[in-house]
Amino acid sequence: EIVLTQSPGTLSLSPGERATLSCRASQSVSSRYLAWYQRKPGQAPRLLIFGASLRATGIPDRFSGSGSGTDFTLTISRLEPEDFAEYYCQQYGSSPWTFGQGTKVEIK
Amino acid sequence: EVQLLDSGGGLVQPGGSLRVSCAASGFHFITYAMSWVRQAPGRGLEWVSAISVNSGSSTYYADSVKGRFTISRDNSKNTLFLQMHSLRVEDTAVYYCVTDRGGYFDHWGRGALVTVSS
Numbered sequence: 460e461i462v463l464t465q466s467p468g469t470l471s472l473s474p475g476e477r478a479t480l481s482c483r484a485s486q487s488v489s490s491r492y493l494a495w496y497q498r499k500p501g502q503a504p505r506l507l508i509f510g511a512s513l514r515a516t517g518i519p520d521r522f523s524g525s526g527s528g529t530d531f532t533l534t535i536s537r538l539e540p541e542d543f544a545e546y547y548c549q550q551y552g553s554s555p556w557t558f559g560q561g562t563k564v565e566i567k
Numbered sequence: 568e569v570q571l572l573d574s575g576g577g578l579v580q581p582g583g584s585l586r587v588s589c590a591a592s593g594f595h596f597i598t599y600a601m602s603w604v605r606q607a608p609g610r611g612l613e614w615v616s617a618i619s620v621n622s623g624s625s626t627y628y629a630d631s632v633k634g635r636f637t638i639s640r641d642n643s644k645n646t647l648f649l650q651m652h653s654l655r656v657e658d659t660a661v662y663y664c665v666t667d668r669g670g671y672f673d674h675w676g677r678g679a680l681v682t683v684s685s
Contacts, residue, residue, distance in 0.1 A: 494671040503663055503675035504612070515673060547612060551670025555629050558612040 461486050461550050463559035471567040478535040480562045482548035487528045492552035495524055495533045498545045498561075507546075508533065538564070569593040569674045571664045576679030583654050587679045589647040589664030594674075596645040597621055600667040603638065603649050604675075605660035613660075616649060617667055632658075654683045 462485040472478055482493070491511035496504040506515040508524035511531060521536040535542055543566050548559040575587040589601075602617040616638040619625035623640045637650040647664050662679050665672035 492670060496672075503677055504672075505675070506671065506673045509668070509671045509673075549612070549671065554627070556614040556670050558614070560611045 460555050461488065461553050461557050463548050463550060463557055465546075465548060465559035465562045467562060468560075469563045469565060471565050472538055473567045474538050474540055476538050478533075478538055478542070478564055480533040480535075480546055480548075480564075482526075482531040482533070482559050484529045484531070484550060486553070488531070488550045489552035491527050492550060493524070493526070493531050494549045494551065495522075496547045496549065497542075498547065504547065535564075569666070571666070571674060571676035573662065573664050573676040573679040576662065576681045578682045578684065579654055580685050581654060581656055581683055583683070584650070584652045585654065585681060586648055586650045587662050587664075587681065588649075589676055591645045591647065591664075594666070596640075597642040600669070601638075601640065601647045602665050602667040602672060603647075604663045604665055604672065606663070606678075607657070607660040610660075615662070618647070651681070654681075656683050659683045 464483045466481045493511045495508040497507050498504040507518050507522050512524045523534045525532050545561045545563050547561045570592045572590040579585045600620050603615040605615050606612050617627040618638045626638050635653045639648045659682050664676040666674040
C-alpha cells in the first residue's frame with residue numbers, strides 16, 4: 460500500500476502568514492488522485508482539495524493544492540483564525556486508499 | 568443539505584459483534600457510492616470499506632477487516648450499514664460514514680464510537 464508522510468508534524472504560524480504543508484508518497488500517486496482534508500477538534504474532517512489541485516465546493520481560494528507523482532503540497536495563502544486545525548492528505552489512486560498522519564497548524 | 572447520521576456505536580467485548588448505521592438525507596442516496604472510514608484513538612484515519620452505487624453489488628474492504636466486516640445499503644431507507652463480527656481491541660475507533668466520489672470523500676457523518684474492551 461502507498462504510505463503518505465506529511466511534514467512538518469506541527470506548523471506554528473500567525474494569522475495572515477502563509478502555510479505550506481507537504482505530503483510525500485512512498486510510490487507515485489496515479490493521475491494525481493490526492494485529496495486534502497481539514498479537521499477541527501470534535502468535528503468530522505472536511506474535504507478541501509481533490510485531484511491534487513481542485514477545490515471542493517465552498518472552499519475559499521486561499522486554499523490551493525499542487526504537486527504530482529510523489530510530492531504534493533497544500534498552501535494556505537493567508538491564514539485566517541478559523542484555519543488553525545489539522546490537515547490530512549489522502550491518496551485514492553491505488554487501493555487501499557490511505558491517509559497521511561496529519562499536520563497540525565497552530566497559532567504561534 | 569447533505570446529512571449523514573451515524574449511529575449504533577457502543578461497548579462490545581472482544582470477539583463480539585456490532586452493527587453501525589448511517590442515515591443519509593439531502594441527496595440522491597442510490598446514486599452515491601459510500602464508504603466507512605475510522606480513526607482509532609491516537610491514530611490516523613483509515614479507510615475501512617466501500618460499496619458501489621445502486622444495488623451495492625460491489626463491495627471492498629481493507630485487509631484489516633476483510634472476512635469480519637460486511638458493508639451493505641438499504642436504498643429504500645437511505646441507510647448504510649457496517650456489520651462487524653469477531654471484533655478486536657484494535658477495532659476500537661470512531662467510525663465515519665462518508666460519501667465516496669471515486670475514492671475521495673466529500674461528506675462525512677459525525678461518527679459513531681465503537682469500543683472493544685473486556
